[in-house]
Amino acid sequence: MSERRAAQDAQKKEHGVLYYLGLGLSWGLLAFVVLIAALVILVPAVTRSTPYTILTSSMEPGYPPGTLVIVKPIDVDEIAIGTVITYQLESGKPEVVTHRVTQIIQPNLPDGEKSFVTKGDANSEPDAEPVKPVQIRGAVWYAVPWIGWVNNLVNGDMRAVIIPLIAGLLFLYGGWLIVSNRLEKRRDRRAALAAERDASGPADDVTA
Template identity: 65%
Template sequence: MTDIDAREDTESKERGLLGYIGLGLSWGLLALVSLVAVLVVLLPAVTGSTPYTIITSSMEPSYPAGTLVIVRPVEPDDVRIGSVITYQLESGKAEVVTHRVVEIIQPSVPGEEPRFVTKGDANGVPDEEPVMEVQLRGEVWYSVPWIGWVNNVVNGDMRAVIIPIVAGVLFLYAGYQVVSAVVQRRRERAPSSAGTGASAGA
């Protein structure tokens, strides 16, 4: 083998290695986007849950600002001390807070509903007003770090459209990388096979 052949062989191997690295990164990114799509769009839609973004530091370190929390409906009787609930600051208003239940005030007379004393994990004192059942939006089911800021920018119907599009683009890119790698390997083998046949016939 000449120096030129050796250099070409080395360059070919380097290109092949870079191609495999790019392919692995593409599939890894595709898997990550698909997982996020399932956690942020599919599961909440199937279970009737709602995604909310933590925008303050009151629940650190459990839920830092920017965390996306998936809140599923919960019966008031199923709320326990230690549960992390999302509730309206005022009944019927859109503004909500996500804090931990630290005490349950049981009704003192028949017909009254229990109320929930809440507190942010990072706060020194409980919230001023107990939460009534009518304010309760649900209990935190699971959380996804950092995705909350994206959720604030891309929300509602737009999120349900954009994430599948991004996943589709990444899937096509990964497919292109696979095809390119296969074609490259065939091109690399073709000259070698042709050279072996010529030597045998001579």
Template identity: 50%
Template sequence: MEPLPTRREARAAETGGSPRAAKAPKETAQRGPVASVFRAIGVGLSAGLLLFMLGLAVIVVIVPIATGSSTFTVLTGSMQPHLPPGTFIVVRPTPAEDIRIGDVITYQLESGKPAVVTHRVIARTIDGATGELTFTTQGDANNTPDPKPVTAVQVRGVLWYAVPYIGWVNNVLNGESRAWLVPLLAGVLFAYAAWMFAAGVRDRRRTKRAAAAPPASPPGDDPA
């Protein structure tokens, strides 16, 4: 009586002895590290994007509100190269007597009017008769000083910090749109952070389960 074929021999007969079939588990195992690398890169990029968006929200919205500062967007090139058009600037209210030559101030073209200009102080003048303090300003890219002196009541504040090109975002968020865009952005960011955290916990659990699982026994010959 002929001996029964072993399991390995039967599997080889079913696949026609194809080497490709025997190598399939090895190829599957090789895909694991590659997938892990791409997953890690994706998580890193996502975390970087989240941190960038959070930082942007802090700079554009939270810090100005918390400090009582005002935000503006540079629209002209009079302060180039330091403040090119589109620069987002934050100015802090500062007593007029603390403003010094060389400070960059934002002031109203006319007292009580919304139009403002951001230029550098090049001179301070105190009227001998009235004691009124005025400032002479000039744009860094301009060849001549501004024609009219700036009074203390016109000054909105002194430049605190500036972020290039973010000013266009500030323009979008100005007015009524800020009332719903800012909470929406915050909600999206927190939801994304929660999703990333949950995905990380799930992946760690899968890894632990895979590590705790008993290794598969190698295929052997069945007894005849």
């Protein structure tokens, strides 16, 4: 009987460790998904920012390929040397580049507009043409490593569905772990009570 009880106690301890490990991992993943959802969807929507994916190595090491940069609208007069901006290669066209401002060209005429010389951090030469204000989409506000690849695979409408779906599944998994652990503890208590009743039952008659 003592060996059986010891085996049951060891099994309970093992199940308890696995339960808390699984629960911790599920809640940790849930917190991670919620954080990513906030950084990629919620914050840009509230601040009217736009997420872009870095596709080339021109901005390494700060922004390697796969980095998701959140670009916030900026007033042209706030752009300084060192500001990382995202601009359209041609005004009104979807293709964009994210590079650092290395020089500001002031207008020659009073009613003229300034332009900006940009360069990738990993490039040896500046970009071919100065950037005009009409081309500028904004300045990089913050960046999230690696998430850009996911952003490229999922369009805007699907992104708003998939991340909450993953968070919901992780939440359900955490709930299932809690419920299953309680059910297992209830079964263990019932088994322990049954074992105690068996142990305290009437002893067999002993004859000389």
